[in-house]
Amino acid sequence: xxxxxxxxxxxxxxxxxxxxxxxxxxxxxxxxxxxxxxxxxxxxxxxxxxxxxxxxxxxxxxxxxxxxxxxxxxxxxxxxxxxxxxxxxxxxxxxxxxxxxxxxxxxxxxxxxx
Amino acid sequence: xxxxxxxxxxxxxxxxxxxxxxxxxxxxxxxxxxxxxxxxxxxxxxxxxxxxxxxxxxxxxxxxxxxxxxxxxxxxxxxxxxxxxxxxxxxxxxxxxxxxxxxxxxxxxxxxxx
Numbered sequence: 424x425x426x427x428x429x430x431x432x433x434x435x436x437x438x439x440x441x442x443x444x445x446x447x448x449x450x451x452x453x454x455x456x457x458x459x460x461x462x463x464x465x466x467x468x469x470x471x472x473x474x475x476x477x478x479x480x481x482x483x484x485x486x487x488x489x490x491x492x493x494x495x496x497x498x499x500x501x502x503x504x505x506x507x508x509x510x511x512x513x514x515x516x517x518x519x520x521x522x523x524x525x526x527x528x529x530x531x532x533x534x535x536x537x
Numbered sequence: 538x539x540x541x542x543x544x545x546x547x548x549x550x551x552x553x554x555x556x557x558x559x560x561x562x563x564x565x566x567x568x569x570x571x572x573x574x575x576x577x578x579x580x581x582x583x584x585x586x587x588x589x590x591x592x593x594x595x596x597x598x599x600x601x602x603x604x605x606x607x608x609x610x611x612x613x614x615x616x617x618x619x620x621x622x623x624x625x626x627x628x629x630x631x632x633x634x635x636x637x638x639x640x641x642x643x644x645x646x647x648x649x650x651x
Contacts, residue, residue, distance in 0.1 A: 471637025522631025
């Protein structure tokens, strides 16, 4: 089976712009979770989608949003970018979203905000 | 609220020596516990997981971890370090009630000296 894929791998934006990141889960997985990884804050949970519904949400401002499509692919959007949004954004998929089943991570999208 | 503490942001061992990476968790209910490894410019790869079966868990690449409820610990060990083990290691906790969300420790960077 193909693993989790994320596009693009690298992105450079300027402050105030918006950005959309894409994640394709492992075939058959219905849950997609998103994380932000920075040197200062480490790995932080953004949100989780299952069957096109957001089931769980972390502690991020409303500028961070997401959605999931009927084929389980997910997108994450960040509006009005700030310098502090520079990070590696990781998505992970699992079969059910329950934490009994492990999450499989993609390679990430490295976002740089200038 | 659950949390994860990894003792030591950097650990250095000689090739062939024992690897011990420490993880303590805080949770009011029995958690699921995971160890992930991250190589430079890559996503996270699952090493092993504890899901309330055997307390001694064996993972990939010769790693294992022991769940000790009395000490709220889930330390990662490997009897003999290899140069290819140099990477960053993350301990994570998940709960049944918090779907799709993992709480990660700050990570431990492992260096292996020849």
